[in-house]
Structure formats: C-alpha cells, structure tokens
Amino acid sequence: MQFVSTRGHAPVLGFSDAVLAGLAADGGLYVPQDWPQLSPAEIAAFAGKPYSEVAFGIISRFTAGDIPEVALKAIVEDAYSTFRHPSVTPILELEPGHFLLELFHGPTLAFKDVAMQFLSRVMDHILAERGLKATIVGATSGDTGSAAIEAFRGRETTDIFILHPQGRTSPVQRLQMTTVLDANVHNIAIRGTFDDCQTIVKALFNNHGFRDRVRLSGVNSINWGRIVAQIVYYFTAAVSLGAPHRKVSFTVPTGNFGDIFAGYCTKRMGLPIDKLVIATNANDILRRTLETGRYEMAGVTPTISPSMDIQISSNFERLLYESLGRDHEILQRMMDGLKQSGGFGLPEDTLAAIRADFAAGTTNETETSRTINEVHASSGYLLDPHTAVGVHVARAARTPGVPMVTLSTAHPAKFPAAVAAATGAEPALPAWLADLPQRPERLDVLDNDQKLVEEFILARTRA
Ligand SMILES: Cc1ncc(COP(=O)(O)O)c(C=O)c1O
C-alpha cells in the first residue's frame, strides 16, 4: 500500500514513511493511493471479534508490505490492553434507535487515546527498526495533547513538544499534559488560539531545514497513522448494529475533521453508511460550508466544548481532494485562497459530492447545556459537552428506521465545570487521576511566533 499527498508533489510513500513524515513535504496530507475494499462477508466476519482482532484486520490492509504481521498484531494487542473496558469502545442505546459509541475508556479519557496508543507503538517500532530518534510536535485544544503525552512519555525514540492555547483548555486537560514530568515531554502554552498552534506546527513542517535537522514527525490527525486507527471503531459499531446487512448513520462532534474523515474512509472501504453528520458548536465553519458552498474563516468563539473551538479544519483538505476527483491543482488554488483571503469557494459538483455523503448541524451553548441536563434528568447518564453537541445535532438528523450512532468523544470528568453547571452533578475523575490537581506542573509559555518555538525545540531535542 502506497500513500499520495493531496498536493501532488511530495514523494509517494509506504505506510512507515508516511507515518514518520506526518505532513507531506509539499504541505499536503497523505491519503491511500487506493481504498482497500472489504466485501460484505469480510465485514460481517468482524461480528463478535475482540477489538484488537478487528483493528488488526483493518489496519493490516494499510500496512501490508511495510509492517510485519507479527509486529502489527503485538502492537494492536498491547495498545488496546491499556483500555479499561473489555470492549475497548462499547456502544449503548441512549434512546430508541440512537446509540452512543463511548470512545473515552483509554488512559486520558478521550477518543484520541484510541489512535494515540496505536501510533506511539507503531512509531516506536519503525524508529527502533531503523535505529533513529524523532522529534514529535503537536497542536492541541486539549485532548490530542494529553493523549499524545501519555502515549509517548518516557519513550527513548522520541521527544514530544505539544503546543496548546494558553488558558483555552479545561483545567483537567491542562493538568493531564503539564503534570507529566518525563524528560522527553515538553509543554508549550502559546499566547493565541488552537488555530495559531496548528499554524505553527504546519509551518515547522514546511521549514525543510528545521524539519530534517530534528527529524520532525507529527501526532495530529494530519498524520495518516491517526486516521487509520480511528477507522476501526466505525466498523465495530456498525457491525454490532447489523452492518453490512443494514445501513447505519453516524453523528460526529467535529473540529479538525479527523474523526469524521475516518468515517468517510470506512464508506469508501465498503461499510454501508447512510449519513455522516458533522456536529459543530458555535465555531460552525463546516456547517456553513455545506450550506453555502464557501469555506470562510471567522474568529474563534470560546465555548463549553473547547476542543472543537477550531476554524481551520485540517482534514477537510483530505475530503476536498477526494471530492475534487483527486485534482491537486484545484486543491492547491483553494488552499492558497485560504491563506491569502481566509476563504475559498467549492465547485458545484464538489459540493454536491460532499452533500451526498455528509449532513451538518450546529448547537448553541444553551442547547448544549440543556442536552446535558435533559439526558442526565431522564437517564442519570452524564454527557460531556462535546458529546452533547453531537446528541443534539443527531436527534434532528435521524432517518426513520436507520440506527444513529453518536460518537461520545470524551468523559464528562474532563469538563466538570460545564457538566456541573448544566446538571448540578460534578463528575468525578477516575481513581488513577483523582490526585491530578495536587501534582506538580511544568510548562513554558511562548508568544505566537514560529521562530521562538523552533529555538525552543532546537535547544531541547535529542534527535
Ligand atoms: C472531545 C473532542 N470531541 C471532538 C473533537 C473533534 O474531533 P476532530 O478534531 O477529529 O474533528 C475533539 C478534538 O479533536 C475532541 O477533543
């Protein structure tokens, strides 16, 4: 299996090199040259299998010829043994025909663990095989950073630098990052927004001298190694609800578009998905794009679902590439437009192709709180604010007779203030994190300046 860049000018790479590259050398994102196809019988055979077996069955289609099967098996088994639920990503019925896919049973209580526990092990394997060390950078609005730090802490092959927007994560998210004191972990609070952090990370990748000097790699969902692991739970959920003999819809609380893009990948691979519903908070650039055909940046509005306070949805580029019939020249013009004037228009047929697969909805803060309150009052179940955005949007997007799965992307205890304000009930952190507020913190604060971040990394990396 080979991977091509959405911008068309970077070398075509195998799985291991695409994962180590993170962002492609031409500034694009790697996608598989061809989509692996699963027959209905192959999909049906996943029913009742342990999560790690399904993960192996799917991920191995992308790693064939690159990672030996024995090594991949060991990686997925080890990665998913860190989850505290035997099903890894269990599914429960919230109301008739509407299901929650709980993705927060990993070490840091958010869906990012599902991919990050895999990615850290696969990177470690690739680097150890080659006798190399790498410098990892990532931008986070809170969850990617904590999951990545937990997954990479103490690893000999990597130093990890995570940029978060100062004061814009929840306190629990911040502490999950800044209380990890391993020597290879570096937290940088940027005076700016998540988009500023992400822009710096992409700029570091596009500075080829720096990139090569520190052997830069990434852990954001721009890295194909993230997406491939997120594909798995769409299969396990859909099969548990009757796929491939029955269609299923998914609603995904969305920011950087990585999670829902993984859902799109499964559709391309043969999973019968009815609708993929993009659920956004007030930062609703994607809903507006689907409605108007223009991707138009606006300022970032802080919300009670802070991990989705994003304007530049990186993975939307992957969808555009597919929906443009893989025309990298038109895509490049769109990305230039975004850089120069903060927006671009979609050709009509591209928009039609996107609308055929996706729907979108937005919640405001009152609706998000009300959803948390109402679900708690009726069932005692506590939703985190991101999942509540999904539940609210999903309810309006349902097709009669088609099961709807809302991705539950975080544990409510990561956002106790918002949950307590909505319900009066403060969700407790699990025992292994209960002393988090008492742990010592370490972080550095930097201005929103690429050069300062480069100097900081150069002074500390071991690669
Ligand atoms: C809890 C939570 N929900 C939803 C999202 C949005 O996911 P994505 O960025 O893949 O669209 C994020 C951040 O990525 C998150 O941390």
Ligand SMILES: N[C@@H](CCOP(=O)(O)O)C(=O)O
């Ligand atoms: N919400 C994310 C933002 C980064 O998303 P990623 O999936 O591209 O890593 C976060 O929690 O940091």
